[in-house]
Amino acid sequence: MSDVEWQRAFAARIRQPQVPLLEGITAERMAVYETLFFNNIEGFISGAFPVLRTLFDAPRWQRLVRSFMAEHPAASPYFLQISQEFLAWLQSGYVAEADDPRFILELAHYEWVELALDVSEAEVPSEGWSSLAWPLAYQWPVQRIGVTFQPRQPDAQPTCLLVWRDGQDQVRFMQLSAFSYQLAVRLQAGETSNSALYDLAKQHGLPADKHYFSNAKSLLDDWQRQGIWQPPIL
Structure with missing residues (x-):
């Protein structure tokens, strides 16, 4: 396995814990990276969509964030744009569960607008x-x-x-x-x-x-x- 292939496999495991462990890396060691990555992404999403976050219990919210991490090919590495990437995933890749509110997409867009205007560099x-x-x-x-x-x-x-x-x-x-x-x-x-x-x-x-x-x-x-x-x- 080349270095690039190894890095991709490592990243895939971080995004999706169901992916098999890489040879030579223990589950305990991998769990540290997985937890750090999830907590960082989840923290940015919760901060950008505070009202949306309150509408879900913890297990459903974790499934939502993990689905985003596993499924969405983010186009930007910048943390400030994670909210935009999350919104894009909701609009194109999100699959609702039975108890999810029907207004999720519009509420998420409304909350994203506040952050987008707050950080905009437009004159x-x-x-x-x-x-x-x-x-x-x-x-x-x-x-x-x-x-x-x-x-x-x-x-x-x-x-x-x-x-x-x-x-x-x-x-x-x-x-x-x-x-x-x-x-x-x-x-x-x-x-x-x-x-x-x-x-x-x-x-x-x-x-x-x-x-x-x-x-x-x-x-x-x-x-x-x-x-x-x-x-x-x-």
Whole structure:
């Protein structure tokens, strides 16, 4: 066995204890590496998804983390990106057990967004929509889910949220109306506020009158104060 093959076999055993031991390595010695590796990965995942963690008992959580370790070919070695790799596995390789909540994927994404914005190196532009402000829409009321609230059915209407990092580098959250969410998505895509507002008025059957634009201005002013959106520099 070449050195590279040996290293791959060693890594495979660490990820999946069912793999046979390598010749010359005792189970006790291997257990040290397996425990260290599992505890490190599990610690990063638990820290990134604290609400998700509370919804599982210890045996189910361990099975979930071990399945991720064994099955997911992570594309990045950086610890800060483990949460992104875990989310990618949930979206593509995760197999639910009978008692798993149906909202796992959306809750995990919602929790990941906070970490992603917290560590993002993106710069806030001098005008337009901030790259550190993400409008999000979920089937489940993810911002309310916890140990004492675990819905069995999604809401009739989507939960629309805005998550952003402010000027003090604090990640903040607000709930949006369907209209505000659609406006945020259009501004994020680079559309001008006037164009977006006229089109949304037509789409929602609203008169594009003084009252309509006064309300819209109040919303945009609020977003401007919070560093979410800046009007064009003339």
